Amino acid sequence: MVIATREQNPAGQQTSGADIGIEHVSHWFKLPNGVLQVLDDISLTVAPGEFVALLGPSGCGKSTLLRLVAGLETATTGQVLQNRRPITHPDPSRIVVFQDPTLFPWRKVWDNVALGLQARGLLKQQRQRVDDALALVGLSEFADAFPHQLSGGMAQRVALARALVNDPQLLILDEPLGKLDSLTRLQMQSELVSLWQRNGFSALLVTHDVEEALFLANRVIIFSDRPARIRAEIKVDLPYPRHRGDARLAELRHEALRHLGLDASW
Amino acid sequence: MTTTTNDVLLRANRSGLFEGVQRIGIWRTGLLAASVWLLLGLITLRWPNKEVGFSDWAFTDEFGYAAVAIAVVLTLLALAGTHAKRALELLHPAGQWLIATPLLLSTWEILTAKLGLLPTPFFAPPQSLIEVYTEDWSRIGISTAYSLRLLVHGFVIGGIVGFLVGTTIGWSRVAGYWVHPVLRFLGPVPASALLPLAFFFAPSSYAAAVFLIALATSFPVTVLTWSGVASVNKSYYDVARTLGASEWFLILRVAIPAALPQVFVGLFMGLGAAFSVLVVAEMMGVKAGLGWYLQWAQGWAAYSNMYAALIVMAILCSSLITLLFKVRDRALSWQKGTVKW
Numbered sequence: 001m002v003i004a005t006r007e008q009n010p011a012g013q014q015t016s017g018a019d020i021g022i023e024h025v026s027h028w029f030k031l032p033n034g035v036l037q038v039l040d041d042i043s044l045t046v047a048p049g050e051f052v053a054l055l056g057p058s059g060c061g062k063s064t065l066l067r068l069v070a071g072l073e074t075a076t077t078g079q080v081l082q083n084r085r086p087i088t089h090p091d092p093s094r095i096v097v098f099q100d101p102t103l104f105p106w107r108k109v110w111d112n113v114a115l116g117l118q119a120r121g122l123l124k125q126q127r128q129r130v131d132d133a134l135a136l137v138g139l140s141e142f143a144d145a146f147p148h149q150l151s152g153g154m155a156q157r158v159a160l161a162r163a164l165v166n167d168p169q170l171l172i173l174d175e176p177l178g179k180l181d182s183l184t185r186l187q188m189q190s191e192l193v194s195l196w197q198r199n200g201f202s203a204l205l206v207t208h209d210v211e212e213a214l215f216l217a218n219r220v221i222i223f224s225d226r227p228a229r230i231r232a233e234i235k236v237d238l239p240y241p242r243h244r245g246d247a248r249l250a251e252l253r254h255e256a257l258r259h260l261g262l263d264a265s266w
Numbered sequence: 267m268t269t270t271t272n273d274v275l276l277r278a279n280r281s282g283l284f285e286g287v288q289r290i291g292i293w294r295t296g297l298l299a300a301s302v303w304l305l306l307g308l309i310t311l312r313w314p315n316k317e318v319g320f321s322d323w324a325f326t327d328e329f330g331y332a333a334v335a336i337a338v339v340l341t342l343l344a345l346a347g348t349h350a351k352r353a354l355e356l357l358h359p360a361g362q363w364l365i366a367t368p369l370l371l372s373t374w375e376i377l378t379a380k381l382g383l384l385p386t387p388f389f390a391p392p393q394s395l396i397e398v399y400t401e402d403w404s405r406i407g408i409s410t411a412y413s414l415r416l417l418v419h420g421f422v423i424g425g426i427v428g429f430l431v432g433t434t435i436g437w438s439r440v441a442g443y444w445v446h447p448v449l450r451f452l453g454p455v456p457a458s459a460l461l462p463l464a465f466f467f468a469p470s471s472y473a474a475a476v477f478l479i480a481l482a483t484s485f486p487v488t489v490l491t492w493s494g495v496a497s498v499n500k501s502y503y504d505v506a507r508t509l510g511a512s513e514w515f516l517i518l519r520v521a522i523p524a525a526l527p528q529v530f531v532g533l534f535m536g537l538g539a540a541f542s543v544l545v546v547a548e549m550m551g552v553k554a555g556l557g558w559y560l561q562w563a564q565g566w567a568a569y570s571n572m573y574a575a576l577i578v579m580a581i582l583c584s585s586l587i588t589l590l591f592k593v594r595d596r597a598l599s600w601q602k603g604t605v606k607w
Contacts, residue, residue, distance in 0.1 A: 090508045090510070092508070095509065102505050104502060106524070107523075120509075148600075
């Protein structure tokens with residue numbers, strides 16, 4: 001397993017990746033006409049500094065699992081642990097980047113990035129961290145722009161900066177590149193890898209893009225249709241930075257598609 | 267065949283598209299406007315007023331000279347070209363209005379003072395307004411000040427109450443449960459219907475009027491603030507909560523800024539409601555203000571005074587709405603494509 005080297009991040013603090021344990025989690029939604037099971041006995045772990053991708057058909061419940069890990073909802077049965085303590089509510093040590101950038105349109109880019117520090121009352125002493133985070137995603141010149149003036153890729157970068165400024169132990173990525181055009185997407189995948197390597201956080205990524213999962217993650221967990229069960233696990237034993245044309249990646253892609261029942265087109 | 271930009275420009279020039287651009291020298295619309303103002307002046311000065319059984323309309327000559335003076339100024343500006351660039355830029359968009367206004371005034375002048383076609387006490391010529399403003403300006407001025415004070419008192423209180431109540435019921439389910447039915451039942455009642463009751467209970471008629479204006483303002487502000495807070499994108503809250511936001515942070519930094527566009531719609535509607543309650547309250551019980559002046563002028567059959575007061579009222583209301591829109595544009599500068607007032 002490849003564990004990212006820990007080094008000083010731009011905020012000058014040592015971060016360590018979170019150790020996440022998901023133990024026998026099942027989850028049901030309450031609907032007007034009964035209940036709907038979305039997760040069925042999921043158990044998996046994310047080691048400190050590890051990058052894990054969850055791959056599965058859309059609507060299978062992957063995003064629900066992320067909401068449980070973020071602490072936005074509580075699992076019906078089973079438990080989710082961070083460093084062996086149960087996760088009960090949201091905490092800035094675990095930051096979510098959603099599919100939509102969901103920047104606050106009334107705040108300038110700088111103020112959007114400052115959101116987490118402001119919410120925790122740290123902004124006055126640590127304004128520099130906001131500038132650093134913006135520099136990290138290459139958007140320093142856009143500090144004074146409003147979100148509606150940004151392109152989709154830029155907005156998602158701001159959302160990344162807004163997450164990273166908090167030095168999260170765990171970055172939860174809910175299809176963060178899903179709505180970007182394919183070129184921006186490839187570029188941002190590489191950027192994600194280098195950010196992850198520099199900062200040393202653990203990462204949990206939901207995606208339905210097989211290449212993306214294999215390009216980014218140490219391990220890819222493949223989910224079944226709803227209710228989601230773990231169907232397979234693929235260890236991506238390749239060093240970073242990876243090359244998209246790598247023969248080993250193509251092999252693993254074939255394997256992943258087979259688990260998803262899509263290898264007929266291979 | 268290729269069409270170059272040059273070709274397009276040439277063709278546009280030939281068909282006269284650039285007429286206005288090239289001839290900055292003389293402003294034709296301005297000259298036309300000046301001649302219509304001159305016409306108004308001549309009609310007023312040269313055409314004798316019709317005798318209507320009492321002494322002649324005062325200020326007829328002054329009105330005529332004023333029209334002629336406007337004509338002279340417009341002529342000078344129209345011919346000045348680049349020397350009066352700043353003033354011309356301001357006047358240019360109003361060109362057609364500068365022609366229509368003297369035409370309207372001329373018609374008004376002819377129908378009243380010159381031909382006497384409209385019955386006299388109810389319809390007075392334009393110069394009678396000048397008479398009212400010069401002779402009764404202190405009373406109109408004080409009335410305007412009283413109206414403004416009452417309106418600001420009521421509107422500010424109503425706006426604040428409406429905003430607070432709307433935010434509370436938008437945020438708290440318990441508050442919504444208790445306040446919503448009351449709001450639905452009492453909110454739509456016109457505030458002026460409570461007028462007799464308010465004058466009876468309140469310590470003074472001024473306090474009663476403040477209460478009623480505040481009530482009329484608060485209803486739309488409450489409803490729109492509430493719907494604004496309730497319809498905030500839920501993922502904004504998810505984002506803020508994962509970043510470590512407290513409940514107060516969610517209310518003050520997420521819910522309220524997100525609801526602000528709706529709040530301003532509510533304030534706009536509230537201001538309109540406040541105007542009408544203001545006038546009714548002043549006519550019914552408060553012994554000051556423009557509403558009272560209207561009532562008083564009507565009692566003396568001083569219809570010119572009424573028109574004069576109505577014009578002041580129009581200017582007052584319109585300016586307040588303009589002010590509200592300016593504040594909104596400042597507060598919501600992050601939005602794109604807001605309606606210009």
